[in-house]
Amino acid sequence: MDWGSLIGVALALAGVLVAHLLDGGHIGSLLQPAAFAIVFVGTVGAVLIQTRLPVFIRGVKMIRLVFQPPADNRQALAREINTWSHIARREGLLSLEPYMRNSRDMFVAKGLRLIIDGIDPVKLREILEADIYAFEAEQRQAIKIWEAAGGYSPTIGILGAVLGLIHVMENLSDPTKLGGGIAVAFVATIYGVGFANLIFLPVSNRLRSIVNQAIHQREMVTEALLSIATGENPRIIEERLASFLR
Template identity: 40%
Template sequence: MDLIALIGLIIGIGAIVTGNIAEGGTTAHLVQVAAAIIVFGGTFGATILSFPFKDIITAILSLKFIFFNRKVNFNDTIETILDLLVIARKKGLLALQQEFDRIDDPFLKRGLTYVIDGLSPSIIKDSLYQEIYTYEDIIRRAAKVYDSAGGYAPTIGIIGAILGLIHVLKNVADPSKIGAGIATAFVATIYGVGSANLIFIPMAKRIINKLENEILLMELMVEGILGIESGMNPYFLRAKLEAYITDKQKERI
């Protein structure tokens, strides 16, 4: 469980609720069923209309990027690759098959399988990088779903506000209905702007940030797999992989 993401979400929403209470309001003032239906229903509908169904499903599944961590440890990966390299240099590439049980990452396993099967370095590199590009495209499209929802929500909130004001104007002769209409109008705006800036857009950015770390790890594995295939000196491979991480992180900065 990624506690940082959960804490950020709680702080963001909690700040709005606390500020409302500090101004003399209550949490009941922020609960409007009609406003919620308009904003979240409208945002969901507009988002579904904008993307293929498979992207919507992928976006839902991508919630694991936000609230659950995949272990991305560059140092441990480098050590694993170097151990495999030493085994391959001593016992041959076929000996790597006996090490598959202790390798958790399926991408690394596939790369090693290509090496054991005797594929050329160019084919190995092209195949693995094509898998990286495909994976990156899928996750970026999922993040785009949340980013688009963050763009729709404030506009739908304004629509909800206008509907609330229309309701007020229609019942101007009945003072008992004016308050409810005004509340729906303003709460719809809060729902739209708040959900966009506290939930949807931050979720999209967090998915992308975590994706970049995963892509860097996968690229590191490709370099390590090619080093194993060529029988590179372990000391040189370690220096190459560590320099690769440093260079890529500098590029991101």
């Protein structure tokens, strides 16, 4: 569990609520179902228009990575690769087959299988880089739903404010209905800006950082496997790996 993300969300929400209470307001004034429906449902609809449903679902599922990010196991992976390089140099590439079978990382297993099969290093690089490119494109496409939501949400909040003001203008003759319309107008704007800057955009930035880390790890594996395939000295491979761990 990433406690930093949880604390960040709590602080962001608490800052708004505490400031509202200190200014003499009460929590109930911020709970406007009509404003929530306009902003949240409208934002989801706008994002779905520009995104295929499978991509949208994948992007929503990725939010768990914000609170349970994958462990950075590059140090452990580098130690494994150093072991592989010594074994391959001493016993040949076929000796890496047990490590391929035991690997839980599909990308690592694929790379080991390719070098065990004796694939030309140039082709090996092409295959692994194509895999990285496809992974990056898939992940960034999913992350874009959060970026899009962060862009649409404030504008839809303004739309909610305009709708609330229309409601106010329609009921000028009945003062008892003016308060509800004005509340929807202002709270919709708060929801729109709040969702964008406290949730949608921070989530997209955090997910982008997590994906960058995964890509960096795959690039490290690619360079190491290429070095093993070409029979480079394990000491050189170790130094090359160290540059990825800085």
